[in-house]
Amino acid sequence: MIDILLAGVGGQGTVLAAKLLASAAASKGWKVRTAETIGMAQRGGSVTSHVRMGCQGEAVFAPLLTPGTADLIVAFEPAEAARALPYLAPDGLLVTASSALQPVTAALSAQPYTAIAVLDDVRAALASQAPEAAFLVVEEAPILEKVGASRALNVVLLASALAQGRVPISIEELKEAVSACVKPRFVAMNLEAIDLACVSE
Numbered sequence: 001m002i003d004i005l006l007a008g009v010g011g012q013g014t015v016l017a018a019k020l021l022a023s024a025a026a027s028k029g030w031k032v033r034t035a036e037t038i039g040m041a042q043r044g045g046s047v048t049s050h051v052r053m054g055c056q057g058e059a060v061f062a063p064l065l066t067p068g069t070a071d072l073i074v075a076f077e078p079a080e081a082a083r084a085l086p087y088l089a090p091d092g093l094l095v096t097a098s099s100a101l102q103p104v105t106a107a108l109s110a111q112p113y114t115a116i117a118v119l120d121d122v123r124a125a126l127a128s129q130a131p132e133a134a135f136l137v138v139e140e141a142p143i144l145e146k147v148g149a150s151r152a153l154n155v156v157l158l159a160s161a162l163a164q165g166r167v168p169i170s171i172e173e174l175k176e177a178v179s180a181c182v183k184p185r186f187v188a189m190n191l192e193a194i195d196l197a198c199v200s201e
Helices: 014-027 078-087 115-129 141-147 150-162 171-181 184-200
Strands: 002-009 031-037 046-054 070-075 088-097 134-138
Touching (some): 002 014, 002 078, 014 046, 014 150, 014 171, 046 078, 070 078, 070 150, 078 115, 088 115, 088 150, 115 134, 134 150, 150 171
Antiparallel strands (some): 031 046
């Protein structure tokens, strides 16, 4: 069983990323279940997508992960990485974007929210709570600038995560899922973003 948690902010493509993973898993004949906890996503709130894959032929009965079980967490924003941290398995992999999105509360605060501070906190938490876990910060901004679309963030992070080899889904299988699930006019842009993400690894 492979358990994956995707954590982001409304509009970042978290739900589509879960759909891509589920499509790639299903194409391999695996049983797969997904679920979203969306909340106030339309107002810039948190979105989490749970993806559970029976990679060895096992049935998947429940769609939601429990804390401490995620083999992989993909965070679309540093604060969401911190929020999702309790779900990471002791030897799991946490992949996060490097750029921060300023919530309204942070913009009004006397102390500004910075990605560097949050990422430092995440590193410290991992060092003390899950020293066997792996942590990857993806510098996504140059890739998104090259493809000319911030909406490609989800596939950039997925490609970066899959390139680490923790989940037995290949980059080619991710590309096939993109071709099957993404609107035709956005396929080429997403495939380019995947290639650029793999080159930058």
